[in-house]
Amino acid sequence: MTAVDNWWFIPAVVAALVGVLCPVTGSILITQRRLLQANLITHAVLPGIVLALAFGWNFTTGGLISAVLGALLAEQLNQRFPGREDGVMNTVLAGFIALGVLLIPLLRLRIDLESLLFGDLLAANDGDLLRTLLAGLALVLVLLNRYRDFVYLGVDPEGAAAAGRPVAQLRFAMTLITALVVICSLTAVGVVLVIALLCAPVLLHVEQSSSLKELMLRSAGTGLVLSAGGMGMAIALDLPPGPLIGVLCVVSLLIKPIAIRG
Template sequence: MTALDLWLIPLLMALLVGIVCPVTGTLLVTQRRVLQANLISHAVLPGVAVAVAMGIDPAIGGVISGLLGSLMSERLQRSQPAGQEAVINTVLAGFLGLGVLLIPVLDLRLDLEALLFGDLLIVDWYDLTRVLVAAAALLLLLITRYSQLVFVGVDPDGAVAVGLPVKTLQLVQALVTSMVIVSAMAAVGVILVIGLLCAPVLPGLSRVSSLRAAMVQSALVGLALSAVGFLLAVPLNLPPGPLIGVVCMLLLSLPRLRPANS
């Protein structure tokens, strides 16, 4: 790896994640399913641990595990309609706890801190390829199901009433979300990724005229947040992932960038 690659790859990774995560987050926020994404981000850990133990790509295990966590949550929520958020948080804690337990049980040498909080400075071209694959899956979903995604976001009950395959659409979206979250692990970790999924979406969301406009706006904001976090981390000698998370929080504190109804 050349000296240029040492800085170019992390910067490209930060910028790509800063675009893909907010676009995914826009779908989740408009459908009021952000908590489900938070569950997925924690549920990837057991799959990553098992994949490492089996000697396969951790991303494959993480995507499968994240999807299983989402499916388990959806199933359990049907029997607990009055406590859906409690179910999601319980499944989240269970999968995260299982992942932490599997590391010593399987005798793994796994950098848990880097997995949870990211380490942009050690990413390589393979990590970058994962983000591109996740971006391609997201783009395919948007191209083929854009009108249905808009309908579900505006009127989920109406979408069910007219016969749209809402459950299937949510399953596919959960798969794509898992891919995006796993691909972002190297940049911001599975814990801090929720910041990039949500923060860029909120400023000005109530002022956009369409889902497409909201996604473009959030992608631009996310791009700026990731760039600022990365470029501040270099001179300050701080880890970029956590710094990007802090910048996401600070964004919402700026009076002119707060949501209009705040």
């Protein structure tokens, strides 16, 4: 098989991996009721990525630093505005994505902003595949070592802290993992649409799952189907895969109640 014949192989593998990694990560975040922070992290990576591209740094590192700074800033502001966490998170989210967009003309960069925001899966390359595999490995290692702690933290965060579980460290680890997953998902669905893959597959199964492990497995299967479906439709219809995957996520939520009534 020549390079011309298998141009779709790496994009298909990246789509499949992202379709699994996002829902697994989203399962942990939803059970911990920290999805709004995930939305913040999703957008907070943008300024770091832009700066990294401007100065020739590794954009994974730039995105990670930017995401952590966004999360820390939100935590500080939450203390200044207690009980108004939603407003703080949304304000920081908007500020970071605005900063990322402003840095592009300020630094005189030539960046395809549409691809950055909405993905360009068909342009995925070996580097994108490697980043996605590394993000998957990091997620697996964290789950293997701290699965019980994540279950405890999702069920009873106050009890987990009282029992001496490393709550702050676990949440910081999830901040890093979420940022990694978001960065590796940029090619597939972009900054704006990655939140759909983090949420929709989990929402479809969260009520029917009896454990975090079951929720992660079910959500990963659904995310894989949504990503593969979006990839297939993109090739067939000559449309961008990222927005198609985002639309399929919404459609899946609309279809579920119909399936239950049936």
